[in-house]
Amino acid sequence: MLQLVGFDGDDTLWHSEGYYQEAAVEFERILSAWVDIGNAAIRQRLYAVERNNLALFGYGVKGMALSMIEAAIDITQSRISAADIHRIVALAKDLLDHPVELLPGIREAVEAVAREHRIVLITKGDLFHQEKKVALSGLADLFHRIEIVSEKDEASYSRVLAEFGVAPQGFAMVGNSLRSDIEPVVALGGWGVHMPYHVTWAHEMEHGMSGEHPRLQTVSGAAAIAEAIARFDRGA
Helix, strand or coil, X not given: CCCEEEECCECCCECCHHHHHHHHHHHHHHHCCCCCHHHHCHHHHHHHHHHHHHHHHCCCHHHHHHHHHHHHHHHCCCCCCHHHHHHHHHHHHHHHCCCCCECCCHHHHHHHHHCCCEEEEEEECCHHHHHHHHHHHCCHHHCCEEEEECCCCHHHHHXXXXXXXXXXXXXXXXXXXXXXXXXXHXXXXXXXXXXXXXXXXXXXXXXXXXXXXXXXXXXXXXXXXHHHHHHHHHHC
């Protein structure tokens, strides 16, 4: 039987990426006063800056805000005004204060899995922001542990499993990102339940995971999570 089940946070338990996408649209609107956004490829240039800065800033709103400022200065060739830089900072503050809205049926799904297994929340990003979202979600009491990590890779998952005393074969991870939630767990020998979200950050699309992997199940919504875990239980 599975001994431990992990859940991702952003876009698995609660909505997140949509707010970042809205911020990116507003960022383009701010820069439209300085450049021809039709020719500037603003979204792609912002992503390139964010990607290059991940090792320095990590994931989350604060790293995105710093990357937005850097990209704005570069794209406008340093012409952007202090007032518009301030608008970008305000945009980031609004992102840090966005509401925490659970995905439909997710509380019931987590409760169903928790009745049969120990569960852990494993999420990445800015510590303060993630702690706030966990608290506002109302789900914290369901989990045996909350793990907020800087990166979701094989090393991070191995550490969590070692602390629980669980072999990878006894662990399943539920999440929306094949790159962060599924691929490293399956590589270790664990199991993955992929619940795609309707919008995904470009960085999370960069993976080598096949959708036909025998230790992977894809579900269309929260209501199917518990049964997917049960099937793995029987197979594991």
